[in-house]
Amino acid sequence: MSVQADPGYSLSSERLRRRKVVNRIMEALATLAALLAVAVLVIVVASVVKKGIGAINVDFFTQTTSTFSFGPSQSGIANAIVGSLVIVFFAILMALPVGILAAIYLNEFASPRMRAPLQLALDVLNGIPAIVVGIFVYVLLVLGSGQSALKASFALAILMLPLVARSTQEVLALVPDALREGSLALGAPRWRTTLSIVLPQAVGGIITGATLATARVAGETAPLLFTSSLVGNEVNWNPSHPLMSMPYFIFAASEQADPGLQEQAWATALVLIAFVLVASTIARYFGLRSRRRRSGKR
Amino acid sequence: MTTAARTAPTGPAALQRRGRFRFGDSLLYGLTLVAGFAAVVLLILITWKVLAGAKLSWQTFHLGFLTETTWNPVTEVFGAGLFIFGTALTSIFALLVAGPIAIAIALFLTELAPPWIRAPVGALVEMLASVPSVVLGLWGILVMGPWVVSTLSPILSTLFGWTPFFDGEQTVGSSQLSAVLILTIMVVPIVSSICRELFTNVPTELKEGALALGATRWEMIRGVVFPYSRAGISAALILGLGRAVGEAIAVTQVIGAGTKISFNLFSTGDTLASKIAASYNSAGTNLERSSLVYLGVLLLIFSLIVNVLAQLIVRRVARRQQGRT
Amino acid sequence: MRKTRYVIAALAAGVIAVVAFAAVAGAQPEKKQAVSLSGAGSSFVAPLIGQWINGYKDATITYNPVGSGAGITAISGRTVDFGATDAPPTVDQFTNCRGCVMMPWALSASAILYNLPGVKNNLHLTGSVIADMYLGKISKWNDAKIRKLNPGVNLPSTDITPVYRSDGSGTTFNVTDFLSASSKTFSNQIGHNTAVDWPKGVGGRGSSGVSAILSRTPGAIGYADIAYALANKLQFAAVQNKSGKFALPGLRGIKAAAAANAKFDSRNFLSIVNPPKGAKYLQAYPICTYTYVLVPTQSPKGNDLKAFINWAITDGQKLGVKLLFQPLPAYVVAHDKVTLKRLSST
Numbered sequence: 001m002s003v004q005a006d007p008g009y010s011l012s013s014e015r016l017r018r019r020k021v022v023n024r025i026m027e028a029l030a031t032l033a034a035l036l037a038v039a040v041l042v043i044v045v046a047s048v049v050k051k052g053i054g055a056i057n058v059d060f061f062t063q064t065t066s067t068f069s070f071g072p073s074q075s076g077i078a079n080a081i082v083g084s085l086v087i088v089f090f091a092i093l094m095a096l097p098v099g100i101l102a103a104i105y106l107n108e109f110a111s112p113r114m115r116a117p118l119q120l121a122l123d124v125l126n127g128i129p130a131i132v133v134g135i136f137v138y139v140l141l142v143l144g145s146g147q148s149a150l151k152a153s154f155a156l157a158i159l160m161l162p163l164v165a166r167s168t169q170e171v172l173a174l175v176p177d178a179l180r181e182g183s184l185a186l187g188a189p190r191w192r193t194t195l196s197i198v199l200p201q202a203v204g205g206i207i208t209g210a211t212l213a214t215a216r217v218a219g220e221t222a223p224l225l226f227t228s229s230l231v232g233n234e235v236n237w238n239p240s241h242p243l244m245s246m247p248y249f250i251f252a253a254s255e256q257a258d259p260g261l262q263e264q265a266w267a268t269a270l271v272l273i274a275f276v277l278v279a280s281t282i283a284r285y286f287g288l289r290s291r292r293r294r295s296g297k298r
Numbered sequence: 299m300t301t302a303a304r305t306a307p308t309g310p311a312a313l314q315r316r317g318r319f320r321f322g323d324s325l326l327y328g329l330t331l332v333a334g335f336a337a338v339v340l341l342i343l344i345t346w347k348v349l350a351g352a353k354l355s356w357q358t359f360h361l362g363f364l365t366e367t368t369w370n371p372v373t374e375v376f377g378a379g380l381f382i383f384g385t386a387l388t389s390i391f392a393l394l395v396a397g398p399i400a401i402a403i404a405l406f407l408t409e410l411a412p413p414w415i416r417a418p419v420g421a422l423v424e425m426l427a428s429v430p431s432v433v434l435g436l437w438g439i440l441v442m443g444p445w446v447v448s449t450l451s452p453i454l455s456t457l458f459g460w461t462p463f464f465d466g467e468q469t470v471g472s473s474q475l476s477a478v479l480i481l482t483i484m485v486v487p488i489v490s491s492i493c494r495e496l497f498t499n500v501p502t503e504l505k506e507g508a509l510a511l512g513a514t515r516w517e518m519i520r521g522v523v524f525p526y527s528r529a530g531i532s533a534a535l536i537l538g539l540g541r542a543v544g545e546a547i548a549v550t551q552v553i554g555a556g557t558k559i560s561f562n563l564f565s566t567g568d569t570l571a572s573k574i575a576a577s578y579n580s581a582g583t584n585l586e587r588s589s590l591v592y593l594g595v596l597l598l599i600f601s602l603i604v605n606v607l608a609q610l611i612v613r614r615v616a617r618r619q620q621g622r623t
Numbered sequence: 624m625r626k627t628r629y630v631i632a633a634l635a636a637g638v639i640a641v642v643a644f645a646a647v648a649g650a651q652p653e654k655k656q657a658v659s660l661s662g663a664g665s666s667f668v669a670p671l672i673g674q675w676i677n678g679y680k681d682a683t684i685t686y687n688p689v690g691s692g693a694g695i696t697a698i699s700g701r702t703v704d705f706g707a708t709d710a711p712p713t714v715d716q717f718t719n720c721r722g723c724v725m726m727p728w729a730l731s732a733s734a735i736l737y738n739l740p741g742v743k744n745n746l747h748l749t750g751s752v753i754a755d756m757y758l759g760k761i762s763k764w765n766d767a768k769i770r771k772l773n774p775g776v777n778l779p780s781t782d783i784t785p786v787y788r789s790d791g792s793g794t795t796f797n798v799t800d801f802l803s804a805s806s807k808t809f810s811n812q813i814g815h816n817t818a819v820d821w822p823k824g825v826g827g828r829g830s831s832g833v834s835a836i837l838s839r840t841p842g843a844i845g846y847a848d849i850a851y852a853l854a855n856k857l858q859f860a861a862v863q864n865k866s867g868k869f870a871l872p873g874l875r876g877i878k879a880a881a882a883a884n885a886k887f888d889s890r891n892f893l894s895i896v897n898p899p900k901g902a903k904y905l906q907a908y909p910i911c912t913y914t915y916v917l918v919p920t921q922s923p924k925g926n927d928l929k930a931f932i933n934w935a936i937t938d939g940q941k942l943g944v945k946l947l948f949q950p951l952p953a954y955v956v957a958h959d960k961v962t963l964k965r966l967s968s969t
Binding site: 019020022023026027029030031032033034036037038040041044045047048051097098099100101102104105106108109110114116117118120121122123124125126127128129130131132133135136138139140158161162165189190191192194195215216218219220221222225226229247250251254255262265266269272273276277280 | 320322323325326327329330331332333334335336337338340341343344347348350351398399400402403405406407409410411419422423424425426428429430431432433434435436437439440441483486487490514515516517519537540543544545546547551571574575578579591594597598601602604605606608609613
């Protein structure tokens with residue numbers, strides 16, 4: 001990887017000026033690209049805020065909605081918020097233990113030869129499109145027995161698993177061996193060491209990882225199409241029924257002609273973005289703080 | 299993307315394997331072992347179930363399915379040709395636009411920007427990645443689509459009307475071009491965050507050496523940063539491609555469910571993922587449903603190849619870098 | 624560890640806030656009816672079902688207008704209590720439904736919608752011209768064939784953008800039935816089904832999706848139940864029937880088409896598309912359709928479904944008049960009541 005001795009690096013002022021101009025142009029293009037990305041983000045968020053804020057009021061959070069513009073009048077998304085909460089809650093319940101245990105195995109028990117293919121499997125699972133996971137859950141669970149929020153949670157849990165496992169593993173690897181050795185030297189069994197000594201050190205990182213994974217799947221729509229799309233318009237906490245969710249509501253309402261439904265879709269998008277952004281920011285902030293503290297302590 | 303390296307003899311795994319095994323240890327080991335293999339089991343299960351669902355269609359059409367461009371529920375002739383074309387066209391164009399932009403952003407954030415700009419702008423670009431795809435689709439239908447029809451399409455038509463990609467003008471908000479734009483917005487943050495990490499990991503001595511020899515910053519980037527990060531950049535682009543190919547929701551919202559193969563970006567089209575999302579619940583016959591799952595098989599195979607490839611490149615790059623530092 | 628405690632405290636506070644919110648949200652007035660019936664399917668009949676939801680007091684009805692095709696899938700999977708479709712299920716679909724029966728429960732018309740700002744409503748069109756527009760053979764609004772049908776109307780040179788249903792749709796079934804009967808080329812090239820291989824244009828999901836695209840796209844032409852044209856203030860065409868008259872999809876046009884007294888086939892499907900020439904059918908709108916409810920003969924809520932459908936085909940019909948759903952002819956109601964006897968609770 002050596003720098004090539006290139007006639008371009010000459011000192012003749014004509015060439016130098018040209019090279020400087022090219023450099024300026026490239027710098028300008030790079031800056032432009034960054035500005036473009038920021039501009040797009042600002043435009044999207046501004047659209048959502050501008051078009052959605054009008055519908056946000058107390059009613060919005062306490063009344064219900066449906067994707068059915070001829071039905072009873074709807075002015076709020078309480079059922080969608082509740083449904084999303086239930087679905088994501090159970091998804092976390094399913095993915096978190098498996099993810100943490102998998103990370104423990106990969107970091108604490110697996111031999112390096114075992115670790116590589118298992119990590120590869122996790123990373124490949126991460127890249128499976130959500131729609132394929134949706135088909136899978138549909139064929140496996142929904143065909144013949146109907147939709148339910150739990151089946152939607154299962155699909156989301158599959159999407160969350162690699163994220164939780166990966167972030168937990170990273171934070172477990174940061175726990176110094178000295179702690180483990182000390183605990184074992186004092187006679188504690190391995191399981192005690194892992195659960196009472198190593199894991200608590202990693203709690204901050206686990207929460208960060210779980211929060212980021214939650215933020216990612218809270219907005220996933222594709223698996224919900226197959227598992228929780230035929231929904232009623234009452235607030236329903238029962239996870240064995242299909243439940244309305246925020247992403248599905250946005251999806252269905254986005255294609256409707258009714259401007260009232262469209263405004264509600266924007267408002268729901270606003271709530272969803274707010275949740276995702278707040279969760280991601282908090283998670284990253286805490287993750288950064290814990291990393292700084294850990295390196296500071298050492 | 300870096301995996302924590304652990305050398306066997308002194309790692310916790312080795313610690314745990316020596317000495318006596320108690321019941322609690324076996325229990326924990328057993329539970330974590332099962333969890334550790336969960337991803338493998340899921341991958342196998344997913345592949346198996348999806349293949350099983352496509353069996354009827356496979357038995358009817360075999361590999362001809364891939365080249366058949368008709369999707370006709372009346373005559374019960376189904377084929378993936380149209381969707382493979384649409385997926386390829388939109389994803390490749392998205393990558394062509396997103397790739398350079400993402401790399402430029404990564405360069406800006408690692409080489410050009412003063413330190414006080416890097417954190418906020420970097421965070422904003424990451425935020426773009428966390429916007430849910432359904433929200434981008436909503437914005438695409440109601441805001442971007444009309445803008446493309448009224449403003450962007452005439453410009454592109456004037457500039458590139460001589461190519462087969464921008465023939466005529468766009469009359470409807472939904473089109474392959476709209477899909478390309480939305481996919482670009484999704485792919486840029488992914489590629490740029492990977493490239494950012496790559497460019498940060500380029501050894502400073504190499505960069506400073508080039509600058510000391512009189513290279514301009516751009517020449518240094520072109521001569522040091524790019525060659526060093528070449529493999530990683532390709533992995534990033536491959537992952538971005540995987541993301542673009544797999545996106546179902548936002549694409550189905552803006553692509554318009556077109557039915558004919560057309561190189562014209564202004565016309566409607568359809569992709570593998572978007573067709574599945576649109577039609578899955580309403581398949582009329584078992585053959586139609588099975589054919590939709592067959593489309594899913596193609597998506598699955600493609601994403602498996604893309605991901606394994608990208609991950610292998612990433613691991614090779616990580617190993618090489620650890621060898622150096 | 625202090626930071627972790629803060630994080631846990633924050634999360635706990637968040638959980639408490641959520642539960643509190645839920646308590647508020649869940650404190651809706653208790654519905655008096657214990658019975659709930661859920662349905663899914665045709666977006667064609669959705670406007671009328673909306674009226675039924677408000678008007679039927681013996682059960683709480685919820686409905687998802689996901690399209691006839693998805694409705695058939697939903698009831699087959701017993702994900703809902705009843706399905707609604709404008710097209711007869713295929714042989715495969717009937718088998719997968721395991722003991723389902725269908726019967727007509729509403730009657731309306733599929734309007735041909737268009738968006739031409741500045742042009743009058745109720746343009747005159749014929750089946751073969753509409754077919755040519757969808758085939759791509761007529762590509763501009765000021766084409767000679769359209770001008771001939773509408774003398775004196777100033778038609779713009781806007782491109783025609785055909786809009787169709789991208790999901791499995793009973794409305795597509797009936798409109799393509801009409802267009803196939805009107806144009807040999809359409810019949811050969813495209814055919815007639817809940818989803819067909821359209822040669823050009825844009826797809827929308829549900830009648831609502833089609834209406835949405837139409838509202839945004841000058842020059843577009845599409846199809847949906849007439850109630851959607853009224854709700855979204857869209858222009859709709861006067862379509863020529865076999866008697867030569869340009870008929871409108873109003874109650875009079877639908878009633879005249881229903882006078883064809885179509886026969887029930889073995890699946891209880893009744894087709895009144897393209898009524899024959901005759902004095903009785905002078906005002907008949909040629910794309911009228913019955914729409915059907917699809918229910919299992921044996922189901923846990925069989926008796927409740929029976930009561931609901933019985934109400935829908937009798938008292939419920941009055942609620943549809945303002946949405947241009949013509950009340951069912953007496954012979955249809957009588958036939959349905961016989962079919963209803965087959966329903967029972969398990």
